[in-house]
Amino acid sequence: MVSVADMLLTLRRHWRHYLTEAAGLAVFVAVSGGAAVVFHHPVSAVARALGPQWVQRIGLGVVMGALVAALSYSPWGRRSGAHLNPAVTLGFWQLGHVQTVDALWYGLAQFSGALAASAAMARLLGPWFGHSLIHYNTTRPLAGPHGWAVALVAETVISALLMLALLVALHSARLKKWAGALVGALLAVFIVVEAPLSGMSLNPARTLGTAVAAGQAPALWLYFVGPLVGMWGTAWGYGRYRRHRYPAARPPQYPEPDPG
Template identity: 30%
Template structure:
């Protein structure tokens, strides 16, 4: 059963909500600024992102910055940086729908500001948008984004949300950064490996290129929602029943 909490508009006036929303703007801005800048820098180098070196550099940049930003914002907003993550946590009842809406708007604003600033700082260069590779159809792209985002949310739940995360406690942001980097390496040459509608929104806005942009909303939203639902309702155990002692098992 989905554990959705609607919330109330009065949340918007609560100090912790205001701080959290402001944090999502800043965290997403910094993440997108570094991620898109890395892609732009790789594009200026020989071969660009079409080479394994360029792709690895972009994947590493995204993974490192995601890990740092999640760690920086975990105690303020949860360090979502991503509408798909926000939705994945909302379906598990970890954030209200009203606050989720505020988070998504903040993430889109942060991404847009980062890309508009990059366009200015680079002398008007277009910010590279996520795009489907030659031979990859829209349906294939959506499926790729679903799988990649599912793995991201599964990791978020397993390394941060789950109270029984065990030895991964404290390592969640780093491990999520590794998943992001790995997914970019795996899916980048095919769908672009967005996993994040906000990450795709800013470059599309700054370059005004909306080709197949819907793919990077539909895929991550479905994947994020499924990832949250599956972990929350199948793997998340909130109570612990002790195993019977040997003398009680007969």
């Protein structure tokens, strides 16, 4: 059971890590919102030059994938481990890498960063951000009676794939240094391929922030359930697999927060 004293003590010790997570997610939300306007708004010269929406999504995917990779390898990312997503934090908590108190503070920081950045972008970009093709960069399921089910399955699957790829990379001496780039590349692919099905969230904090900025939260629950279940379930299953396959193996070193 986590006490208030535990929370306050850990905050004093690790506040830099939590601030880094809040700032990192704020940067991600701000850049994704600005990029959505650049690549999708009808008055944007970039959007007109690229043409069809699937081509526009390629441009958006490249930008966001590169951003995630850059954040992962940056001093900021190395300080906190660059989770930048409550679902990723939950997965690492399941594996025993993150203590419960730290996981709670990480989650609070991530949601705070996403909420603040979404509100700021809504104020700064005004009507461009609220255009129907951008809609505050919210994630929404397909229209129709079964749109929510398609979005839920899609979010769960891409979340599980992302966590699996991350864990495989982190368990490989050859691939570990490429983990950030791999996550960025997968994110880019998901934006191009999966976004039409659910809006491509992967991140409950990002979805909540944009929903609050828009004043609408269509099927918000599925953008929590899908990523959280997908990443937690994958971490649980992969942990069991590793313990069964390599019972004497040394526990892997996950992205470690900088203790300084």
